[in-house]
Amino acid sequence: MSPPVAPPGWSRWLVPPAALSVHLSIGQAYAWSVFKPPLESALGLSGTQSALPFQLAIVMLGLSAAFGGTLVERNGPRWAMTVALVCFSSGFLIAALGAATEQYWLIVFGYGFVGGTGLGIGYISPVSTLIKWFPDRPGMATGIAIMGFGGGALIASPWSAQMLKSFGSDSSGIALAFLVHGLTYAVFMTLGVLLVRVPRGEKPAASGPSALDGVQVSARNAVRTPQFWCLWVILCMNVTAGIGILEKAAPMITDFFGDTSTPVSVSAAAGFVALLSAANMAGRIGWSSTSDLIGRKNIYRVYLGVGALMYALIAWLGDSSKPLFILAALVILSFYGGGFATIPAYLKDLFGTYQVGAIHGRLLTAWSTAGVLGPLIVNWIADHQEAAGRHGSSLYTLSFLIMIGLLAVGFVANEFVRPVHARHHIPAPREAADVARQQPESA
Amino acid sequence: MSHDSSPSPPDRRALIVFAWLWVGAPLCYGLYELVQKATQLFSG
Incomplete structure (x- = not known):
């Protein structure tokens, strides 16, 4: 076709x-x-x-x-x-x-x-x-x-x-x-x-850069660059941090405030899960659109840096403030969604549009890894803390500290992202023709 | 004086509206159900 x-x-x-x-x-x-x-x-x-x-x-x-x-x-x-x-x-x-x-x-x-x-x-x-x-x-x-x-x-x-x-x-x-x-x-x-249609050869937008301008890197070359693996770490850490809350949201909020004078009911916990889904969705469109204005590297600084601060806030406050717990969880989930939605544009900035879909497909292995890692960390630690006789918010404090560490790793990986070296670029059509012309002469 | 003989492209506004309604209507249903459930956090 x-x-x-x-x-x-x-x-x-x-x-x-x-x-x-x-x-x-x-x-x-x-x-x-x-x-x-x-x-x-x-x-x-x-x-x-x-x-x-x-x-x-x-x-x-x-x-x-x-x-x-x-x-x-x-x-x-x-x-x-x-x-x-x-x-x-x-x-x-x-x-x-x-x-x-x-x-x-x-x-x-x-x-x-x-x-x-x-x-x-x-x-x-x-x-x-x-x-x-x-x-x-x-x-x-x-x-x-x-x-x-x-x-x-x-x-x-x-x-x-x-x-x-x-x-x-x-x-x-x-x-x-x-x-x-x-x-x-x-x-x-x-x-x-x-x-669905692919654009004709001309610029689709009346103004702005053409999708075919700039750096172009094949999928095969992209996976050989440190930039690809930096983005892999960034996505994996960001998703792990978000999925850790998302996967266990209802029992988490119930446990968290179980020892307080205002415990959370089952139906209220379901409402909390729904609100997290809304934040996840809003983050996908909201933060990803913001990245067009402030740049991809800066938006990931926000996801990873502010995300770590939100986890620190929850760990520090414990069960002392329900509104702040909910607010911090919503912000983390909006960053989780934003991280997913912004990554294709980050890939486009670094590797061009030539095979960005294929590169994105390879990067999604970070999602599969995080899908195992996030729930594993939160569930394993909560089970062990419970077995050790702990209850309430202390079941999750260690998990949150680990999430802060993972987000810090992602933050550092983001700082290492630099433009892709020219040796990985595919030659532009005119350059390729020049090279082909020069080869018989130099042979 | 020369005239541009190429036909003008068809108006696709109706198609755009239809396409956005196609995806927007079920999304609105999902959001409505979500809001119904989310309010339980404050009332439940």
Whole structure:
């Protein structure tokens, strides 16, 4: 499939909704927990077993983004969105068959393996195209798309719960819900496939720098640069710090203020989780757009530096102030979202747009690592502190101090980021022609 | 006097509105549900 080139007069404002139709769909992955209790009761599964489809999907997200990035760059966004649509929707259809026949392995394979492949390809599919259409505001453009990934769970969570309520929570009800999900997401994502266009040769924006100006580095060369690994550390540390709170938010706030005169109820804890999701989403579009104004290095100084200060504030205050705890957690989660959304623009600044989608795919392995690291640190320490007889806010103090250390590591890595050395650049077309002309003469 | 014979590009405003509504409507539903749940922090 050749990349679809925009006809004259095509508006660049049609590209963000194309990207959003994909990201809002695949963001459903974070709402998998809605299916866990019905699956456990209908198929007699344990909590660990019912988490398997989600875990495999996240592993496949990282792998397909890392290994499929070059294919996405070669074949263009329409090909990538089509692959994402087919994989993500058929993953649900296979899972529906699995639920209907009570074959759990089919649900794991369908949603986790097939659907997860769609997640990775879909996640990186619009990044490079958006940056090319919005060379003047790459942070805002990728922020819109990646905000969609956060928004996907907000839509899917109540929608899936309502569907299970209507169809029933037995295996046939779950099968029907999976079927409706697969078909609806196929239709919804079709808009992205039909609308996405790559810009013609000319500058897409009336003013501002062209996406094709400046440094261009291939994905193969990018992973050999210290800059790539600095960004890998930055993303990994920032995500670890955020996911540490996000993954355990409800029990954390309940434990934290359990010994005070104003303990947090279960429904209030659910409200806290919802508020964190809103901060995560707002950070994706807000901070990423701000990075267009103050620069990528400065915004990561804020994410990592102020993030560490927020953790220090929580650790220092303990359970003495609930509003300040909530405020600091919201700021940390907004930086978590902002870190995700700003990284493609940071990559574009350093490596150019040539293979930025493929480089982004490789960088997402930092996300997979952080996805294991963050929850592991917080849960392991909380369990050990509890076993040692501690309770309340002291269950988490050590975790917060570790998070401060990780954010400091990320902050230092950000300070090491410098422009990529010229030996890694791909030659500009004219330079390449000059080199080719000179070679026979010098031979 | 010369005339530009190339046809003017079609007006895509309706398509832009449709595309943004397509993604905006479900997002608004998700945000509404989120706000409903978030208020529990202050009332629950």
